[in-house]
Amino acid sequence: MECRPLSEFLCDENAPVLPVSDPTFLPWLQNDFNRGRLFINELLAQDHIVIDRRWNDYRVFDDKIPALCSSRMGVVYTKDHELKKITAYEALLLQGFPEKIAKKARDAGILRGSLMKYAANSVSVNVIEQIAIQIEKQAVNSYVPSEDLDICKGTSEKSLSTKKRFISVLSDFENNENAKKWLTIMGEDAENTDFIKTDPVRNESPICVYIKQKGKRIANISKIAFYSLSSKTRSAVLCKRKLSELIEEWDIPEDVRYLLDLYVNKKVKFKDMSEYERQTVASWFFENRFLVVSDTICGREETARDFLFFTHKSSDKTVWIFTGVGSLVGKKSFGDVSFSGDSLKVCGLTLSRSSSGQIKFTVSL
Structure with missing residues (x-):
């Protein structure tokens, strides 16, 4: 399949310019992690170099674009010797929306933040489904x-x-x-x-x-x-997260938040909740399953990753599984949400509570 050049998507003449001296950019550029590593003048001399600013580090892409998400608004690109912010119109084009729809949404005066949220959510509609289809065809990550x-x-x-x-x-x-x-x-x-x-x-x-x-x-x-994969279950703990972090990042509603707080703090087990309470939790996770799976597998800020390397011993051999986060998200994003004992299965992930009062996310391969 032929890949269209990035210039066809980053084409909004009204894209706002981000000055290098901007107070949101310059301190980030000069922090201890980036100083001496990112030579901005060299990048500005080229068009369509994409810089994805994370919490304190960065990624640079040449004629490629990282996955967009509504919680990360730090993606900028170079054009005409300037840094430009990706607009909601461009984001919609990048995620496969027809140009007619993207223009209509832009011209309707919808807030940029809202459109960016829709554009990010569209990853779960077309990109992940296509990834899953391609995985079935190619099985690259064997x-x-x-x-x-x-x-x-x-x-x-x-x-x-x-x-x-x-x-x-x-x-x-x-x-x-x-x-x-x-x-x-x-x-x-x-x-x-x-x-x-x-x-x-x-x-x-x-x-x-x-x-x-x-x-x-x-x-x-x-x-x-x-x-490391468990030799018995072939599963690995991807991360342990504080409930307070997930509430903020995932915008968990108050009723679900209350029930998760009871669960995490060992005041009640999932199996001891009423059917209505269990359904409340399961329904929210099902509606947000793509967010939960992709965010858990891809990581955030310092734990953000592009690839995962799993190892375990099988008889006398070392077995490894090397996969891109997109491929694993595609594999693990489809399925149901159900309770199993005192844990919650969200498609291909298992959510349980840890002894330290955090939520533990496990994946099986």
Whole structure:
């Protein structure tokens, strides 16, 4: 399928300019994480370079666009030697809305924030469904046994040695077959790869990988998170979240919030709630299943990631599963919402409470 150039979508002549000196941009550009890493003048010299500002770091995309979401409004792009904010009209085009509908919505005077929310929600309508269809056809992210990759022995998802071993293998992309497979999953071509670099490895965070393709203007940046799969259940804990954070980020209504608070604080179990209360919780999660699944798998801010690397021991072999977050979201976003014991299954995720009073999200592979 031919990919249309980004210029066809980033075409709003009324796109607002974001000055580099803007108080929302300059301090971010000069923080400890970004200083000396992002050379803005070089990027401004090129058109349609997309900068996705996160909490304190960034991603740079060359003629590509990251997933839009209503809670992250920091995506800007370069055009005519300026930084421009993506407009709601452009966002609607990017998410597959017909130009006629996008223009009608723009000209109706609907607030930008509202349109951006609709545009972001549309990811769950067309993009994820198409991802799921393509997964069925191609099965790119396969479950592959690897005898020569002893990456799992004595490690956990937070182990530095696991990450360092992964980097060592990936850096040998010219010779190592596993590295070539990983690059293919990441949408890269090993034969045309110029170099691969990574930021210093930190214990709690995903690793940041820079892959420069020959003839490309900039390196592609990907973040990879690591997890150990349970040998019995082939499941991994993706994250543990405070209920207060989820209430704010997901805009959970008061009635559902109240019931979740009772559950998390061990005042009542799901199975001890009334049928009406259980239905109240299940209905909200079903209506917002795409948000819950995508947000949990993709992560936020410092935990945001593009790819997930799972490992576990199977007999005498180390088995790895390497997948893009979009592919996993596509696989895990379809299904029902139901209670199982004292946990809640939301499509392909399981929600339960942790001993520390947080909500734990688990995925099975």
